[in-house]
Amino acid sequence: MSEILENRATPDAKTQLDIYRRMIRIERNDDATRTQIRRGRITAPYYSARGQECIPSAISVLLNNDDKICTIYRGIHDMVAKDMPLRPLWAEICGRVDGTCKGKGGPMHLTHPETGVMVTTGIVGSSMPIANGFGWAALLDGTKQVTVAYFGDGASNIGAFHEALNLASVWKLPVIFVCQNNGFAEHTRYENGTSVDQISKRAIGYGMPGYTVDGNDPVDVYAHAHAAIARARAGEGPTLLECKTFRFMGHVFGDADGYMTKEEKAEAMAKDPLPIYRQKLIDDGIATAEELDALTAKIEAEVNDAIEFAMACEYPSDDELRRDVFAEEIPA
Ligand SMILES: Cc1ncc(C[n+]2csc(CCOP(=O)(O)OP(=O)(O)O)c2C)c(N)n1
Numbered sequence: 632m633s634e635i636l637e638n639r640a641t642p643d644a645k646t647q648l649d650i651y652r653r654m655i656r657i658e659r660n661d662d663a664t665r666t667q668i669r670r671g672r673i674t675a676p677y678y679s680a681r682g683q684e685c686i687p688s689a690i691s692v693l694l695n696n697d698d699k700i701c702t703i704y705r706g707i708h709d710m711v712a713k714d715m716p717l718r719p720l721w722a723e724i725c726g727r728v729d730g731t732c733k734g735k736g737g738p739m740h741l742t743h744p745e746t747g748v749m750v751t752t753g754i755v756g757s758s759m760p761i762a763n764g765f766g767w768a769a770l771l772d773g774t775k776q777v778t779v780a781y782f783g784d785g786a787s788n789i790g791a792f793h794e795a796l797n798l799a800s801v802w803k804l805p806v807i808f809v810c811q812n813n814g815f816a817e818h819t820r821y822e823n824g825t826s827v828d829q830i831s832k833r834a835i836g837y838g839m840p841g842y843t844v845d846g847n848d849p850v851d852v853y854a855h856a857h858a859a860i861a862r863a864r865a866g867e868g869p870t871l872l873e874c875k876t877f878r879f880m881g882h883v884f885g886d887a888d889g890y891m892t893k894e895e896k897a898e899a900m901a902k903d904p905l906p907i908y909r910q911k912l913i914d915d916g917i918a919t920a921e922e923l924d925a926l927t928a929k930i931e932a933e934v935n936d937a938i939e940f941a942m943a944c945e946y947p948s949d950d951e952l953r954r955d956v957f958a959e960e961i962p963a
Contacts, residue, residue: 636842640857644917646692649921650849651908653688656930657708658905663934664707664724668884673725675738678705679880685904686811686874687712689852690779690785693860697774699747699765701758702781704739706876709781710748715909726943730799734947735955749778755816756789758782759808763795766804766869777805777863783814787830796871805863805867807856808871811846813878818890827891834871846874847904877902925957 642650661681667673687700691712694700702709710720715731723730724738731743739753750761762780769776786792787810799806810830814821827833834841840862845851852874859870877899881888888896912918918926 636894639854653712654684657684677884680708682879689849690856699778701762721937721941725941728947729944756786756791759795799869803868806869807859810873831873839870843873846876896915
């Protein structure tokens, strides 16, 4: 860790349960997406974030609807954690007119301003300068809004990462840079593409706090996110959080994960944050197994409802498809 965190905030029982709810919502939604693709009901590129549920869940409990997130192609879990409604999310994944971007964004480009889910991009590293734009707007407007920029470990080697951290620090922008370090950039192992053993160390060069966090431990992520968000809201500027985790699936749905050894995958899966956290909630007396099962069933019903809603929606018309591409013509 680059800096020791003092005064660690801890989530109370209600918040811990809320973190778990968001994690299960992500996991059930991810499982359903892969099932629907396998069954041939949807045709879409899909970048599963299975294994990374804890990070956006423990951060989102600290955010309001008007706080923003900017995320990437592997970011549906970030949106689900931010409580984006599932019906328009699924309609967008399925390319239907009731989707968040009228079916024209697809699964890699979901945007839902009502819940603060802003641009998602397929250009590696581009979530960070965009987040700075939202941060700058918040400063100009005099609000206390914060923006979270999510990105992967590979993105921390892109020029935009370095430019964005520098400017955010100079301008004291209310942005939290959250690297979900899952150990791989496509098929490249972390150590073959990244110069430092901890991405958080790069914060030193940009004059901001940087922490390496156990991305599978909701309490650790919560404590660091709490400090970073408080700092941003107080006008003290950005923080870099590196959350270490692992993705259980290949880079994109259907790709073979031959670049991971069976041993390392088995070791990572043994640390699956979901069953571990579930057991912790039961052991700590925060919820019973029956209560957690009922919660899962409720979320499953929400996901199934969203899928069937989306399948019944219309595709955008030819007219609609041509709209939002260029500015509307203004009669002279
Ligand atoms: C500027 C740019 N370069 C290359 C790519 C191709 N590409 C897509 S995903 C990816 C790997 C990114 O890895 P990481 O940032 O670690 O995120 P993860 O997929 O692990 O979540 C690459 C190189 C791209 N989309 N954009």
